[in-house]
Amino acid sequence: MAAGEGALSRTVCETTVQIRNADGLHMRPAMQFVDTANQFECDIIVSNGENRVDGKSIMQISMLAATCGTRLKIKAEGQDAEKAINALQELVEQKHFDEPTPGDQKKL
Amino acid sequence: MKFVDFVCFEAIIPELRAKDRDGVIAELVSALDKAKRLKRGKCDEITNAVLKRENEASTGIGKGVALPHVKHHGVKDVVAAVGKSSVGIDFSALDKQPVYSVILLVSPVDNPDRHLQAMESIFRHLQHEKFRKFLRQSSTAAQIEDLLREVDENPSLL
Numbered sequence: 001m002a003a004g005e006g007a008l009s010r011t012v013c014e015t016t017v018q019i020r021n022a023d024g025l026h027m028r029p030a031m032q033f034v035d036t037a038n039q040f041e042c043d044i045i046v047s048n049g050e051n052r053v054d055g056k057s058i059m060q061i062s063m064l065a066a067t068c069g070t071r072l073k074i075k076a077e078g079q080d081a082e083k084a085i086n087a088l089q090e091l092v093e094q095k096h097f098d099e100p101t102p103g104d105q106k107k108l
Numbered sequence: 109m110k111f112v113d114f115v116c117f118e119a120i121i122p123e124l125r126a127k128d129r130d131g132v133i134a135e136l137v138s139a140l141d142k143a144k145r146l147k148r149g150k151c152d153e154i155t156n157a158v159l160k161r162e163n164e165a166s167t168g169i170g171k172g173v174a175l176p177h178v179k180h181h182g183v184k185d186v187v188a189a190v191g192k193s194s195v196g197i198d199f200s201a202l203d204k205q206p207v208y209s210v211i212l213l214v215s216p217v218d219n220p221d222r223h224l225q226a227m228e229s230i231f232r233h234l235q236h237e238k239f240r241k242f243l244r245q246s247s248t249a250a251q252i253e254d255l256l257r258e259v260d261e262n263p264s265l266l
Contacts, residue, residue, distance in 0.1 A: 022220060026224060027167060057235075060231075068221075
């Protein structure tokens with residue numbers, strides 16, 4: 001892509017999320033994450049400080065082995081970057097992958 | 109975590125006898141049982157639990173690999189069996205392709221972090237095409253064990 005209008009329309013969006021479900025980012029949540037990420041056109045990079053991985057690859061996301069409490073930085077780059085970041089943030093922090101959080105388990 | 113920390117080398121099956129998903133899972137769990145890595149009398153229960161998990165969502169992550177797994181009180185620590193099939197198994201994988209390498213993982217229920225660490229270590233290697241190829245080409249249990257030990261010691265080989 002030539003530098004110019006194409007480059008200008010490339011939105012970059014970033015956020016940090018914290019894993020809240022007790023079991024962490026195991027395979028099922030990792031698949032939900034990747035499914036959500038793949039609904040968007042933008043590139044998505046997730047990092048835990050040690051590794052930077054492709055947010056659209058199940059192998060790479062699983063490699064983060066993010067336990068409950070881990071903070072992950074999500075960076076999206078592309079036209080729909082903002083929408084992608086919002087959707088992923090909601091999945092991790094509001095829905096916590098439809099799984100119990102440590103607080104829920106105490107209540108049981 | 110390294111492969112040697114959780115892979116049971118006595119439960120490596122270089123050519124699985126079973127030709128279907130359920131049979132493969134039963135064969136691998138049974139190999140762990142024979143190697144005395146499961147609590148006594150838990151073999152069938154664990155097999156059924158892995159199948160139940162597999163029916164919820166396929167662990168066939170694509171590129172010829174599947175990672176059936178379950179958290180179960182029938183193990184004290186994370187343990188894995190490795191099996192290979194030259195004919196290819198239908199795991200309803202994400203990429204709809206047959207599976208040639210299966211790593212079956214059983215983790216204790218009360219330690220989710222340790223389960224994640226074992227998964228991390230499996231995926232860290234599986235994402236390398238070279239590792240998947242070496243694994244698929246290994247034809248004996250000894251070759252598979254050597255491969256796992258080698259990448260443990262020298263990850264830069266990949």
